Ligand SMILES: Nc1ncnc2c1ncn2[C@@H]1O[C@H](COP(=O)(O)O)[C@@H](OP(=O)(O)O)[C@H]1O
């Protein structure tokens with residue numbers, strides 16, 4: 001395997017085995033005794049490399065999008081190019097780095113639209129972006145890729161996942177709306193092994209290395225671009241996208257909700273802001289919500305920027321596994337809990353969708369019981385007022 005990216009430099013760290021202690025056995029994922037420290041070492045290196053390269057492609061596209069005078073912000077084409085390009089890069093890199101293993105990928109995009117008449121220009125642009133991004137990867141003899149190679153790489157993401165075997169789970173650009181606004185987005189990549197998330201990587205190109213709460217004091221001096229990574233039983237680490245050593249991170253230890261702050265979606269269409277406001281009030285949270293796009297919220301939570309993440313989609317919306325797989329292990333390996341609104345662990349073994357009781361909740365182990373109580377009361381109040 002050839003690892004050339006600077007963000008992969010310091011991957012050999014000795015860390016104590018740490019499985020978050022949880023209130024109920026239903027939270028236990030795979031026990032540490034069933035895994036050696038190096039079980040997913042090769043997969044982790046490949047995932048970090050893939051996510052860093054995809055982030056580089058996305059950064060390039062976002063920069064040209066934001067610099068362009070003529071590019072209407074609501075034009076979906078730049079994000080389309082970046083979405084497909086990111087998926088092609090991750091798919092290609094994973095398959096080539098892990099060529100000895102069967103490869104299954106559950107990902108958000110497919111090549112259907114790109115194969116339609118009139119898409120040639122877009123496809124050519126994606127192919128060029130992918131080849132530019134991979135240009136320094138001399139180890140890959142398949143380069144440069146043809147347009148057909150790119151389509152094939154995208155379509156590897158067709159897997160349905162499920163409880164058997166290993167499946168990679170990818171959101172090539174999570175937080176599309178944030179990406180278009182020039183705000184937060186993430187490349188989110190996870191590995192399922194027998195239906196359980198065992199590895200997660202979150203590349204957050206616009207997230208500051210300093211905590212979000214510190215940004216106003218440290219302003220622009222803080223470096224931008226974070227890579228979070230977690231392997232089951234081994235903790236969560238953060239490093240800069242361009243090459244610092246990974247540091248171990250932990251969720252907030254706050255026990256008093258009055259001192260807690262909470263994350264939620266920037267987009268009101270993605271989560272019920274009135275319900276989260278009622279929950280926060282009931283719990284005694286004093287700080288206003290911190291609204292950011294994408295699974296960058298999970299990353300920020302894993303390093304203790306805030307203590308709670310609340311997500312309550314409008315009725316009828318079904319959450320997809322690629323929107324939570326990487327983020328959830330990044331938080332649980334940092335000592336937190338991620339559940340639905342009834343406290344059930346998220347089940348990633350059912351295919352592309354998560355079956356949930358209402359929304360998704362993440363916090364530390366101390367705050368979870370009172371948070372779940374406040375959530376249930378707020379849900380009941382909302383239902384009785386209808
Ligand atoms: N009506 C809806 N309710 C909840 N989530 C939605 C939604 N419409 C889209 N989403 C999901 O919300 C994700 C963004 O989450 P967030 O609000 O935390 O930024 C989107 O990911 P993509 O941007 O990859 O499509 C999409 O999967």
Ligand SMILES: [Mg+2]
Nearest residue numbers: 171174175323
């Ligand atoms: Mg998404």
